[in-house]
Amino acid sequence: MSKPIILVTNDDGVMAPGIRNLINFMCDLGQVVVVAPDKPQSGMGHAVTIEKPIRLEELHIEGTYRAYSCSGTPVDCVKLAVTKVLHRKPDLLVSGINHGSNASINVIYSGTMSAAIEGAMESIPSIGFSLTDYRLDANFLPSKNIVQQIARNALTQGLPSGVCLNVNIPAVPENEIKGVRICRQAKGNWREEFDHRKDPRGRDYYWLTGTFQLHENSSETDEWALASKFVSIVPVQFDFTAHQIIPSLSKWQFNV
């Protein structure tokens, strides 16, 4: 039987240690093709590049079948990989390993997760992996076992239609990881704290910064799992409809 084709991407850029570790982990499982951004694309959400053209540049990355850096967003990488590099759907798409958590509301801002969501939209079993350590020199090796297990599960069992996985891994030594929890996205948001400065010509500018605010502590959530040293897996869908709200809105009266 031929090896499965595994597409690897991320949002921290193709040079990031997180994707280099993920590539190594995936080489044990299949034939790896990399299409990843040529520069950091954190916080790009589900952006696509339509105002300018996109470039692909072939790279040599040991152990991979093919590897490219892409001038576009993580979502562009997935679209280009399927259409112009593979000319078919891969058997698995993995994105990451992100330097930093994508739990709770971070899923919505994350380029890592948007790549996985785009994969799900194309009916590809897709997983975003993140480690709760923002540092460039974060240690990804303790993630190897669980990342490979989750990827193997997705390869052998597939994933339900319309769903990808948001996997977050606590940055603790491997022997301290308590297990795996299937969770829901915790309620939380970012409290903005723009850093307001003046440039040398006296003009104002702002740096976006902020603090994450967690609004609940239910043991059903990804944030609870991570704080308790579990790996969290949230199934993520791209149907954004708030189905439960439709009946109440249907009572609104319009004069058309």
Place this chain on the structure above:
Amino acid sequence: MSKPIILVTNDDGVMAPGIRNLINFMCDLGQVVVVAPDKPQSGMGHAVTIEKPIRLEELHIEGTYRAYSCSGTPVDCVKLAVTKVLHRKPDLLVSGINHGSNASINVIYSGTMSAAIEGAMESIPSIGFSLTDYRLDANFLPSKNIVQQIARNALTQGLPSGVCLNVNIPAVPENEIKGVRICRQAKGNWREEFDHRKDPRGRDYYWLTGTFQLHENSSETDEWALASKFVSIVPVQFDFTAHQIIPSLSKWQFNV
């Protein structure tokens, strides 16, 4: 009683006819503050600007209380408006009117809708409006009545917590609009067709293009409503968890 404060933004840029019409429509309803991108930001999804600083520039737009162009994304505009311009939450956030449909899967790529989703995340009643006409010279006037009615409903009744509205308006004469339907997001996606070219130095580049593929024709969906000349309203949530999938995933076995 003081007039409600209405924040207006979009993704086509502050100069687009769509936002200029929306500003005019909102001036009948409250005190209008505009913070909108200084250039087109279509397809930016939920991107935020973290790799570079953001600038705000004050503009004069007739009828508004205050207006700014912002160098960031639509989501940046909302965050800056609340934190640095208003120093409070507006009573209503409206985004658009987008030049072109944001029905079905387009909600996920749309900067217009991401601004509204960001508003909902900040507990602001928020609505994204789109007209199904991509042209710069689209006629927005037939939308006035329904846009004002929906905005008035949201101002007087509020919106359920955690939800914003994705409103799409068919580009037909006002007397042909059949009514308003509360819908779910239709199943569909984009089939990519990258336009592959060579630059004058012989290097490859790609333009992202594609064709929208509708996968169903249920009368519960926004696409059906629009094709039938109804205004579609989809309640949109930012909890991306596929709650219905959690039980089946919980059967996966891990060796940790």
